[in-house]
Amino acid sequence: MSETLEAPVMQEAGEGPAVETLSMQQALNRALAEVLAENPRAVVLGEDVGRLGGVFRITDGLQARFGEQRVFDTPLAESGILGMSVGLAMAGYHPIPEVQFDGFAYPAINQIVCQVGRMNYRSRGTLPMPITLRVPSFGGIRAPEHHGESLESLFAHVPGLKVVSPSDPNQAYHLLKHAATRPDPVVFMEPKSRYWQKGEVDLDAAAHGFRPGGSRVAREGRHVTLVAWGAMVARCLQVSELAAEDGIDVEVLDLRWLKPIDAEGLAASVAKTRRAVVVHEAPLTAGLGAEVAALVTERCFGTLRAPVERVTGFDVPYPSGDLEDEYIPNIDRILFGIQRVLEYRRG
Amino acid sequence: MAEISFPLPDLGEGLIEATVLEWLVAEGEQVERNHPLVEVETTKSAVELPSPQAGKVLRIFGTPGDTIKVGDPLIVFEVPDDTAGIVGTVPKEEAPKRRVRLNAVLDED
Known part of the structure; x- marks a missing residue:
């Protein structure tokens, strides 16, 4: 697998203003349109992605613009x-499949694990799988069962796959464009509860030094590092503002890549703050928070002031309806996590 | 704004068409999900079709007496671009609320 930590690639500035305010839906739609325009081998496929434009409107207008051969x-x-998608990749295409909801990925696990993740290895590099698998992910939209799952640790555990999750429209636009030009399969986990929030997208970010690889410090702080991805980044930023009222300076690390994890970026942040709380929606046990805790412990054991805290979903099936608010880490649970690492004393 | 087309669904096992009896909404009307849209008659029964979603009715197809094939367009809605998908609701952006206060003595800073 090629390394994701790489120098920013200079790109030509697009038409129009360099910075636009877009929702994540619009940012992803824009990114897909540009990928399809730039790469004649890119194809978009999935349930309702064509005529309907996707249940979340991410592929809106793409079939009309690029035709039924390329968006179907x-x-x-x-x-x-x-x-x-595996067959298309073997034939030299760059498929961008959408699994409509996270919970619908389970019937495709065999293809994802045994073909997408392994074909390059199995063929000694002669059959790479440049597949960008878009999965609207995580909870927060009051949807029924199978529509709010957090599968990052399942995907991250599969050799051969890369996993990334954007946290805002700017990240979504650039990370999708980056993922869709990789030679390796990338699972692109879109935080569906953040689809509608708008943010500034720097369309010329490549020229401004946007780094598609590794993690990203979303907010600098001195006392504790909150590690998060996807929709939890916005929540951790809210928490950091509240913690500031209490005199606690929180750093928020947007992990972005969940495989490979940016261990150096993680260690650099925690080496500074000496405390870490990892926040995710997925269940606690064998969740990605455990991997983060292990990486932090390996690299920062001598300077850590407290064991790494995990604030996560519970070890239960994802609940629908109002119970969602109890399941997804809320502001108070994250604040409690911070309190626990702050008050921990050795001995 | 985005347009969402709703084709005539199969209203029974293997029915191929239905006849419009009466439209219960007009073009330009704003409807909620499950609002009755149209009464149609099949070879089995007359049924009222509820709206699959909320939106503004942009176009309706067929006048009373017209036959529409299953899968052909029945109605087109106009919905805001930021409307949620067919499943789920758009989360509200609320000011953050808290009950927990941090109370820590930072002994080293």
Whole structure:
């Protein structure tokens, strides 16, 4: 697998203003349109991505613009969507499949694990799998079962896959464009609860030094590092403002890449703050927070002031409806996590 | 704004068409999800179709007496670009609320 930590690539500035205010939906739609325009081998496929434009409007207008050969609807069969993507990749295409909701990825696990992740290895590099698998992910939209799962640790555990999750429209736009030009399969986990929030997208960010690889310090702080990704980054930024009222200076590290994890960026932040709280929506046990805690412990054991805290979902199936607010780490639970690392004393 | 087309669904097992009896909404009307849209008659029964979603009715197809094939356009809605998907709701942006206060003595800083 090629390394994701690499120098920014200079790109030509696009038409129009360099900075636009877009929702994450619009930013992703823009990124897909540009990928399709720039790479004639890129194709978009999935349930309702064509005529309907996707249930979240991410592929809105793409079929009308690029035609039914390049943006097409599939049967309701995720194993088929991924199986077709494997075949397309073998034939030299860059498929960008969408699994409509996280919970629908399970029927395609065989294709994802045994084909997408392994074909390059199995063929000694002769059959790379440049597949960008878009998965609207995580909870927060009051959807029924199967529509609010957090599968990052499943995907991250599969050799051969890379996993990334954007936290805002600017990250979404650039990370999707980056992922869709990689030679390796990337699982692109879109935080669906953040689809509608608008933010500034620096369309010329490449020229301004946007780094697509590694983690990103979303807010600098001195006392404790909150490690998060996807929708939890925005929540941790809220928490950091509240903690500031109490005199606690919180650093928020947007991990972005969940495989490979930017261990150096993680260590650099925690070496400074000496305390870490990792926040994720997925269940606690064997969640990615455990991996983060291990990496921090390996690299910062001597300077850590407290064991790494995990503030996560619970070890239960994702609940629908109002119970969502109890399941997803809320502001108070994250504040409690910070309090625990602050008051911890050795001995 | 985005347009969302709703084709005539299969209203029974293997029915291929239906006849419009009466439209219960007009073009330009704002409807909520499950609002009755149209009464149609199939070879089995007359049924009222509820709206699959909220939105403004942009176009309706067929006048009373017209036959529409399953899968052909029945109605087109106009919805804001930021409307949620068919499943779920757009989360509200609320000012953050807290009950927990941090109370820590930072002994080293």
